[in-house]
Amino acid sequence: MPDLPPLREIIARHGLSASKALGQNFLFDEQLLGRIASIPGDLADVAVLEIGPGPGGLTRALLRAGARVTAVEMDERCLPALAELSEAFPGKLSVIHGDAMKLDHDALMGEPYAIASNLPYNVGTALFVKWLGGQSWPPLWTSLTLMFQQEVAQRIVSAPGNSKFGRLAVLAQWRANAALSMKVHRSAFTPPPKVMSAIVHVTPNDMPAGVTFKMLEQLTAAAFGQRRKMLRQSVKSVSGALEALDRLGVDPTRRAETLSVEEIVEIARELS
Template sequence: MIKKHGLTANKALGQNFLLDTQLLSRIASVPGDLQDSLVFEVGPGPGGLTQALLQAGAKVKAVERDERCLPALQELSNHFPDQLNVINEDALKIDLSQLFDTPFHIVSNLPYNVGSALLIKWLSSADWPPAWQSLTLMFQREVADRIVAKEGSSAYGRLSILAQWRCDAKLAMSVHRSAFTPPPKVMSAIVHLTPKEQPESVSPEMLAKLTQTAFSQRRKMLRQSLKSLPGGLDALKTVGIDGARRPETVSVDEFVTLARCLSA
């Protein structure tokens, strides 16, 4: 398909094509049985993962910005009638509530240049639980490690907290760089996230602001970084968190408690 349509991965779009059919089938199985399920995919490219999802029985809505890939995806659609709908658009501009009116899964080999931004967008929904039932996403291994990291580790940071306060996050599998065409310079990994109950009385906006402020200077003590946040120092005292601690030592639950205090 790639040869037929003269496709090459576009670095500017963060593309790396994944063609190993066995690996793609394993990725498509991570969310569970997808027979007759709705799936949203970002950046299908020539359609390797898309085909695995379709073969698993899913009905896929895919957003592809690169017009060069559309003819290949149309051929795939012809092979799986009524299962694939491709939208030529920028994924960051997509409003999922306009695409789906019933629960769905998100499964994607995300373009590296927009992966974190899309994840934060999906995790920051004002409505919770979200319409999506799970996220199965490919990231650079470094980013994947940050998503699932626990406090005290060098990978732990803002992305860890934003992912874990509302979701159960786990590393589903590692993917070697040699599996891609062309091979990227870094290793990759699949992260699987499922929504859990949101802690009460916590504003997502406040948690996002708190974590951004705290980790903007991650080597500084909390009392130094949070003094620029209105009410930050008072909140530390109220909840009993030592201001001499550094942000990477503060657990997700403790950040949630701080955000709850600030939200109030």
């Protein structure tokens, strides 16, 4: 295992600072980074996709765990630091300079892969929905280990009846298992964000038959877009939704947050 200089030294030497515009916050605690890298399980010779590695804090933890890492970084200022890391782990790190939102991740990886990222806050949710929305299931990715703002993480893993239960929870849970693995205090970052963070771990599950992601997304956008309203008001913009509620015997005076994931999937199945 190569003897690497401290992350703070790397950042100082390359004159790096976290970009607010890119949603960056750097983690320096290597023990904490090692714990995050352990969440997906044994990574020995596992292909891992990392989005927004920055100066490479989590990247080095993943490499030390034995992973073969493909890191996508938009900030060209971070590329020299990542190039040094690539030299320290020959053949184990591939760095792509580009926008992760515009890339086909399956084509980029070309084999089953895990995703592990301290996601940039400004694109984290959009990337998450992109990974959940694949047409083929199970997906090529085998697990997602992702850092979010704690409030977003809680929304992803929340249960029906909870005020945080909504569109993200349904999209994450209808054909996958989502769990909150650990919380990360704001003081662990440089600069410290205004909010706490948390790690969510997601693994694919069986896909319910007869349901499309597109329909589920449309239904949840309507139902939770007006979450204070009864279903008969919130979903009426979705063609056939009121009739589907009637056929399934779902009380139209209920609010979306009282429905289970299974009930929402059943309504989407009727509409599909």
